[in-house]
Amino acid sequence: MTTWTPGIAFETVLEDAPYTYVRRLLGDDFCRLLDLLEGGEANEAWVRTVAGDAIDLDHLITDATEREELLRLIPKFKQVELLQRLQQDIDGAPPLAVLNSLRWTADKRAELLEFLGRTMESVPAPGPQSRTTVEPEYGLFAHQRDAIERTKVLLYDGYRRVVLHLPTGVGKTRSAMNIIADHLRQHGPTVVVWLAHGQELLEQAAAEFERAWSRLGDRPVTVAHAWSSALADVSDVSDGVVILGLEKAVAAVKQDPQYLDKLASRSSLVVFDEAHQIIAPTYQHVVYALTVRPECSLLGLTATPGRTWSNIAKDEELSDFFHRQKVMLKIEGYSNPVTALIDDGFLSKPTMHTVGADAGLELSEEDLNRIARSFDIPGDVVQRLTASEQWSLQVVHTIQDLAERHLRILVFAASVEHCRLLAAVLKSMGMDADYVTSESTAAHRSRAITRFKSKSRRTMVLCNYGVLTTGFDAPETSAAVIARPTKSLVLYSQMVGRVIRGPRAGGTPNCEIVTVIDPSLPGFGDLAAAFTNWEDVWETA
Secondary structure, three states: OOOOOOOOOOOHHHHHOOHHHHHHHOHHHHHHHHHHHHHOOOOOHHHHHHHHHHHHHHHEEEEEEHHHHHHHHHHHHHHHHHHHOOOOOOEEEEEHHHHOOOOHHHHHHHHHHHOOOOOEEEEEEEOOOOOOOOOOOOOOHHHHHHHHHHHHHHOOOOOEEEEEEEOOOHHHHHHHHHHHHHHHHHHOOOEEEEOOHHHHHHHHHHHHHHHHHHHHOOOEEEEEEEEOOOOOOOOOOOOOOEEEHHHHHHHHHHHHHOOOHHHHHOOOEEEEEEEHHOOHHHHHHHHHOOOOOOOOEEEEOOOOOOOOOOOHHHHHHHHOOOOOOEEOOOOOOOOHHHHHHOOOOOOOOOEEEEEEOOOOOOOOOOHHHHHOOOOOOOOOOHHHHHHHHHHHHHHHHHHHHHHHOOEEEEOOOOOHHHHHHHHHOOOHHEEEEEEEEEOOOHHHHHEEEEEEOOOOOOOEEEEOOOOOOOOOOOOOOOOOEOOOOOOOOOHHHHHHHOOEOOOOOOOOOOEEEEEEOOOOOOOOHHHHHHHOOOOOHHHOO
């Protein structure tokens, strides 16, 4: 490019241009701002000065209409000078007409910029970078990767059975999907069977596998849904994942005794979600049938690797089923991983307390004996409890108190009737409340859960009974009311687990869990202790 002098500064052009032109280029909003700063109409000279820096000259000379108007404002002798710089002959024609007839290429626009006292900023071509960071689309945290590697060692050697024990909200399902994706890539074509009880868990598993495989997969595979009203026939699946409801599996065997045998002939990995349920006789039959081949592995997933709180024999039965092979998180510097996960923000920091409610229960010696013998509080005792107005009143007061601090509150009611009652009372008090139970229609349940998961800044309470203890993911839920008396540590841990997802896992930094108890009934209150309750029965014999 040939350098010419002197040209004419853009600021000089603006000094002689009509004032209306200058204000138009600045725009009404910008001019009003200048007027406000001056406390009235801005001084014209100041506006013209500001315009030199505020107007995008590069835009003016790129837009054909704006460029023509700008060229018209340049004095005629300077127009001639510009044409000389552009090495254009005039041949007696008006210089402005010649300028407007030109094809304004990038080089010519650069010359015009320089003529007006500007230069095109030279942006150096980017050189090779020494390093970059690539973020995974379906990544894992270090503690998850470590647990997965230890799990795979046991999954493909020896007994080929192992339980992956992770707290709720720490990526149990994501970790399992990474294992499944590795398995399909290394052993395909093959079939993985995912077993679970309950529609929420099954839907969650299907959606999560599709999400995982779209990022980790190496070929098209089939995802077969076999639960509820979905067809149980999966005879044509030869490569992929079968998401099989346990109830569906039991029913299918009654219609075709060879159903599980046919599926087992193509399966090399079985995953059992909520593995503490596996020792139920009907479920054991399903698992034994699917893992009959020696090369088929069994992976159990659970946050609560036990059946009971105090029945060691039942807990050992579960442990023995997996040959006491369990992988738990290990985090350096901590004896209990739950404490570490809270400190690191993977789990929400819980405030856990109990509220006493004297329901006026008069428990007989027989009642106390039955409670002691049962896995959980007998149904008739719970019914007597929920019939108490004082009990329900305390639950409502607890919810009201939490609503002053939380946007999403999950309530675990003691029965279907109790669930409906609480929601109705809360609504009558002007609160946004809804309920879901096993008796709710699919449409009602979907509508209530969708609203509860929304980003609305209005406080909402969702009461439930028996359907949201597993497979329910609403990370922004920050408070729970446990108004369901239980002596089942498994059930208690599952209820608490719905609200403890921390900020690093998409949840909240703090959560509040209130258990409404009757002093005459047992209860729990320690999240970390619950996680390690069963370690003694899993120790290697």
